[in-house]
Amino acid sequence: MDEITQADATPNTPTAFGLCHWHKGHAEGIRLIEGIEQGSGPGGNLFACGPCRETHRLVPLADRP
Numbered sequence: 140m141d142e143i144t145q146a147d148a149t150p151n152t153p154t155a156f157g158l159c160h161w162h163k164g165h166a167e168g169i170r171l172i173e174g175i176e177q178g179s180g181p182g183g184n185l186f187a188c189g190p191c192r193e194t195h196r197l198v199p200l201a202d203r204p
């Protein structure tokens with residue numbers, strides 16, 4: 140007996156594909172960790188993938204209070 144109560148399981152976690160700043164590679168499901176506003180220097184937005192977030196205990200910017 141299959142019990143289908145939901146059409147899909149799509150939580151509020153958009154799958155973004157891009158460069159993970161921590162392992163220096165592309166990955167799916169990256170989240171914005173740090174947004175650095177700098178006019179010059181190595182500023183910019185830092186994204187991390189799921190495994191790197193676990194390894195480094197990173198909390199996405201949107202998940203912080």
Ligand SMILES: [Zn+2]
Nearest residue numbers: 159162188191
């Ligand atoms: Zn990564």
